[in-house]
Structure formats: C-alpha cells, structure tokens
Amino acid sequence: MNPSTALIIFSSIAVTSCGFLSSYFLFIKKEHRLKDVTLGLLFIAIAFRIAKSIFYYALPEISPAGVGLGFFGFACIGPLTYMYFNIDQTTRTYLKPITLLHLIFPVLGFIIILVNSNYAYELYLLANISLAAYLGFIANQFFFKSKASELSKWYKVLFYALVALSIILIYQLIGESINAYAIGIALSSLVMYFLFFYALQSPVVVKKPNAKVLPPELLQKIKNAIEEDQIFMQPAISLAQFSEAINTPTYLVTKATKSIYNKSFPEVINSFRIQTIKQKLSQPEFANEKIEDLAYDVGFNTASTFYNAFKKEVSMTPREYQSSIMSKY
Known part of the structure; x- marks a missing residue:
C-alpha cells in the first residue's frame, strides 16, 4: 500500500x-x-x-x-x-x-x-x-x-x-x-x-447508563455480616465463601462492598482485620504479644500478606505503629 x-x-x-x-x-x-x-x-x-x-x-x-x-x-x-x-x-x-x-x-x-x-x-x-x-x-x-x-x-x-x-x-x-x-x-x-x-x-458528551441501585436491605445485610458478625475473622475467607454464607451472588457482593466502602472485597476484609489489630496494638496488655500471632488470630494466613496489607493501610510497619501509640502513654 x-x-x-x-x-x-x-x-x-x-x-x-x-x-x-x-x-x-x-x-x-x-x-x-x-x-x-x-x-x-x-x-x-x-x-x-x-x-x-x-x-x-x-x-x-x-x-x-x-x-x-x-x-x-x-x-x-x-x-x-x-x-x-x-x-x-x-x-x-x-x-x-x-x-x-x-x-x-x-x-x-x-x-x-x-x-x-x-x-x-x-x-x-x-x-x-x-x-x-x-x-x-x-x-x-x-x-x-x-x-x-x-x-x-x-x-x-x-x-x-x-x-x-x-x-x-x-x-x-x-x-x-x-x-x-x-x-x-x-x-x-x-x-x-x-x-x-x-x-x-466523556460523561458530558456520551452519557453512561446509570448503574442499577442496590437494595438498602442488601447493603445492610452485607454490612452487618462484615462489621457485626465479623466474618472477616475467618481464615482465608474468599468472595465465594462469603457470598455463600450470606446467600448472595458474588457480583452483588462485589458491587455492595464498592458502594459501601469504596474498596474491593479483599481490600475490605484486610482493612477490617487491620483495624482489629490496630486496636490491640494500642492496648498495653498486647505490648509483648507476637505480632504474627495477632495477624493469624484475625484471619491472615501468612505473615507476608499481613505485613504488606498493614503497610499499605497504615503507611508504617506494625511495630512502628505500636511504638507511636505507646509513646503517648
């Protein structure tokens, strides 16, 4: 040509x-x-x-x-x-x-x-x-x-x-x-x-169709399962296992976690696990506790996964976080 x-x-x-x-x-x-x-x-x-x-x-x-x-x-x-x-x-x-x-x-x-x-x-x-x-x-x-x-x-x-x-x-x-x-x-x-x-x-030019609104009762059910029932504490809980536990299709769980927390399902699970560990690290009675044991207690399967997730969420290592909290006492 x-x-x-x-x-x-x-x-x-x-x-x-x-x-x-x-x-x-x-x-x-x-x-x-x-x-x-x-x-x-x-x-x-x-x-x-x-x-x-x-x-x-x-x-x-x-x-x-x-x-x-x-x-x-x-x-x-x-x-x-x-x-x-x-x-x-x-x-x-x-x-x-x-x-x-x-x-x-x-x-x-x-x-x-x-x-x-x-x-x-x-x-x-x-x-x-x-x-x-x-x-x-x-x-x-x-x-x-x-x-x-x-x-x-x-x-x-x-x-x-x-x-x-x-x-x-x-x-x-x-x-x-x-x-x-x-x-x-x-x-x-x-x-x-x-x-x-x-x-x-460009949404100003080509308007995208509105996403289907999720029912409030579904959002509340997923929120309760995570925050009140603390299903995130189950080791290696997967999206499929979570969906089966609450009898909800996986695609709806994915949409709901994004809608509620603006995070993917794995990010939400890790975030709540880390919040639980942070609460423990801020208490003096856990000062001498092995950090890996705390990670396993809240559902993490490996230490490396926990440390990477913690650093991403908190922007410091668990010991650095614990030291910064304990210095205030």
Missing part, C-alpha cells in the same frame, strides 16, 4: 468517525436537544472540511460543488462552536433568530464558489480568519474570565482541539505544496480521532 492510499484510508475513517458522532448527537442523544443538535452539526461541518481535503488530494479536479461544500462546512465551524458554548443548558431550547446572521458568510461563500470557483482560495483564507476570530471570542468570553472554572473538561478539550485544527488548516492553505497539504490532512484527521475517542469516554 503506497503512502497516498494509506493517508486517504486513514483520513476517511476520521471522517466516518465524525459521521458516527454526528448521528449520535442528532438522532440518539436527547438530554438537551438544542445543545446536542448544535454539536452534531459541528461535527458534520468538520467532516465536510476534512472530506473536501481528501477528495482534493485524491482528485485535484474536484467539482465546484465539492469545493463549495468543503468551504460551507469550514465556514460553519466557528459559528457552530460559538453557539455551542453560548447555549444555556438549563433554559434555552431554541436559537434566537439573530443567530442565523452567523450563517450569512458560509452561505454567500458557498454560492460564490458555485458561480466562480476562482475565488475559492480567497474564501478559504477568509474562513480561516473567521474561525480564528470565533475562537478568539470564545477564549475571551470563557477562558480569560472567571467563567473558565465553570467549564467542564470536555469544553476545554473541544476548544483546544479546534484551535489546533485552525492552525493545521492555515498551514495546509499557505503551505503551497502537496506535502504540506498531505500533512494537513493527516494532522486534521488525528485531531478528529482524538475528539472521537475523548467524546466516547
């Missing part, structure tokens, strides 16, 4: 990723329709711009309609980003009519290119300037003032990705060589890949 073919395939997948994101925001996500539709249209606009570069690279004799659509998408990136940042998430469910004035330049430029494509270079240059201006307005409104702290990480990632895209497209336009054009396509595609994969793991 030659480099040109590899670049076309690589960039085409980036455009396809834009299409997937656009479809999700336009037709599936319904948390805030105006916000979602605006973001979907933004990704379509970016896809149009990158697609135009791919077609122009592969087929230099691209039609005026193709050049015009690429320009229209490019010129819409700035306005759509500005709208996305300014839509009120809680109350606004419509765009003000005056907002449509932002689309005058994209529409006029598209018509001019259809009539006379000789003006395409100048219009693409103006689109670059327009995008930079919109990003400048957004930076002044949201990043250079106190509002920056109110923005979620997604908005910051989106903004800086579009800044990078703007710089790349300027370089591509003024590079005046096929190599510069190819580099521009590759870097633009990388920006899209980054946004695509970041969006997939």
Whole structure:
C-alpha cells in the first residue's frame, strides 16, 4: 500500500468517525436537544472540511460543488462552536433568530464558489480568519474570565482541539505544496480521532447508563455480616465463601462492598482485620504479644500478606505503629 492510499484510508475513517458522532448527537442523544443538535452539526461541518481535503488530494479536479461544500462546512465551524458554548443548558431550547446572521458568510461563500470557483482560495483564507476570530471570542468570553472554572473538561478539550485544527488548516492553505497539504490532512484527521475517542469516554458528551441501585436491605445485610458478625475473622475467607454464607451472588457482593466502602472485597476484609489489630496494638496488655500471632488470630494466613496489607493501610510497619501509640502513654 503506497503512502497516498494509506493517508486517504486513514483520513476517511476520521471522517466516518465524525459521521458516527454526528448521528449520535442528532438522532440518539436527547438530554438537551438544542445543545446536542448544535454539536452534531459541528461535527458534520468538520467532516465536510476534512472530506473536501481528501477528495482534493485524491482528485485535484474536484467539482465546484465539492469545493463549495468543503468551504460551507469550514465556514460553519466557528459559528457552530460559538453557539455551542453560548447555549444555556438549563433554559434555552431554541436559537434566537439573530443567530442565523452567523450563517450569512458560509452561505454567500458557498454560492460564490458555485458561480466562480476562482475565488475559492480567497474564501478559504477568509474562513480561516473567521474561525480564528470565533475562537478568539470564545477564549475571551470563557477562558480569560472567571467563567473558565465553570467549564467542564470536555469544553476545554473541544476548544483546544479546534484551535489546533485552525492552525493545521492555515498551514495546509499557505503551505503551497502537496506535502504540506498531505500533512494537513493527516494532522486534521488525528485531531478528529482524538475528539472521537475523548467524546466516547466523556460523561458530558456520551452519557453512561446509570448503574442499577442496590437494595438498602442488601447493603445492610452485607454490612452487618462484615462489621457485626465479623466474618472477616475467618481464615482465608474468599468472595465465594462469603457470598455463600450470606446467600448472595458474588457480583452483588462485589458491587455492595464498592458502594459501601469504596474498596474491593479483599481490600475490605484486610482493612477490617487491620483495624482489629490496630486496636490491640494500642492496648498495653498486647505490648509483648507476637505480632504474627495477632495477624493469624484475625484471619491472615501468612505473615507476608499481613505485613504488606498493614503497610499499605497504615503507611508504617506494625511495630512502628505500636511504638507511636505507646509513646503517648
């Protein structure tokens, strides 16, 4: 496979990723329709711009309609980003009519290119300037003032990705060589890949389904078994044995311990064992007790497991802990 073919395939997948994101925001996500539709249209606009570069690279004799659509998408990136940042998430469910004035330049430029494509270079240059201006307005409104702290990480990632895209497209336009054009396509595609994969793991963008809430009586049963019945004192108690003892599936026990203690089941068991040992080490009558014996008494099977767990939990050895407590008496 030659480099040109590899670049076309690589960039085409980036455009396809834009299409997937656009479809999700336009037709599936319904948390805030105006916000979602605006973001979907933004990704379509970016896809149009990158697609135009791919077609122009592969087929230099691209039609005026193709050049015009690429320009229209490019010129819409700035306005759509500005709208996305300014839509009120809680109350606004419509765009003000005056907002449509932002689309005058994209529409006029598209018509001019259809009539006379000789003006395409100048219009693409103006689109670059327009995008930079919109990003400048957004930076002044949201990043250079106190509002920056109110923005979620997604908005910051989106903004800086579009800044990078703007710089790349300027370089591509003024590079005046096929190599510069190819580099521009590759870097633009990388920006899209980054946004695509970041969006997939961002809860602001792709909302994850809520985990099923565990019944309070189940949480209480598990808590009682650990804290009151002290089932952790049983040597080498496993998740399966614990689940069987309280007649609860292992996956529910795992979820419950994470919900109650924010720890895995083995971490919870070791933590309670160590808390019991700490209580004993803080009492003078256990000052001469062999520490390994205390560990075996609370359910640890090996001294090494106990020492590693204790150091992880308390950040000091058992003797160091005991000395620090006894020095207070």
